[in-house]
Amino acid sequence: MADHKKQHFVPRSYLRAWCDPNTPGGQEPYVWLFSGDGSNPRRKAPENIFHETDLYTIELPGGGRNLVLEHGLAQLESEFVSIRDTKLRSLEPPEPAEHALLCAFVAAMHARTPARRDHFAEHWGKVLAMADQMMEWAKTATPEQKRAAARLSPPNRERSLSYDEVKALAEKPLQTAMIPFIQEEAPLLARLDFAVFTSNTGLRFITSDNP
Secondary structure, three states, X not given: OXXXXXXXXXXXXXXXXXXXXOOXXXXXXXXXXXXXXXXXXXXXXXXXXXXXXXXXXXXXXXXXXXOHHHHHHHHHHHHHHHHHHHHHOOOOOOOHHHHHHHHHHHHHHHHOOXXXXXXXHHHHHHXXXXXXXXXXXXXXXXXXHHHHHHHOOOOOOOOXXXXXXXXXXXXXXXXXXXXXXXXXXXXXXXXXXXXXXXXXXXXXXXXXXXX
């Protein structure tokens, strides 16, 4: 069986901080899951939730698998856990480089989920459908109609995406768009005020499958 096929969109290392501290001894630590309306409580180990098969795998010709995204996310998760368990847990302010890593982690959490994948796929799927319609129109359009359509394009526009690039964005949005999304969002997050919320009572925060 191929390695790294089970790929988590909410990292196990992140979820471990949400495990029930009252987990019985000898039992694998678990988190509590609830439906969106707060019903149906159930216990699950982080290993067994919030994952899909080959969610980030880049498929190569001949059946190969490129795991650069999976490994890159794992490295970012490791950096986050180190900062969380040292600086944040002891309420120490992070250094500038650590702040940048936290912003990158948050941007990745925003970009890597099935919900984000489906949003990208829907958006670029509409663009792909328009491109398909234009290609069909071009098969029967007259030279004059094509020249008229070309005149509608704005001058000095930035490079447009090719059909294959749009197709990749529609069919494999995480593999295609996740890294550019993180690269754009992380610097914007870094410009915002930074705060860490903690709880010293029995009350706890709630996270989600689309953080």
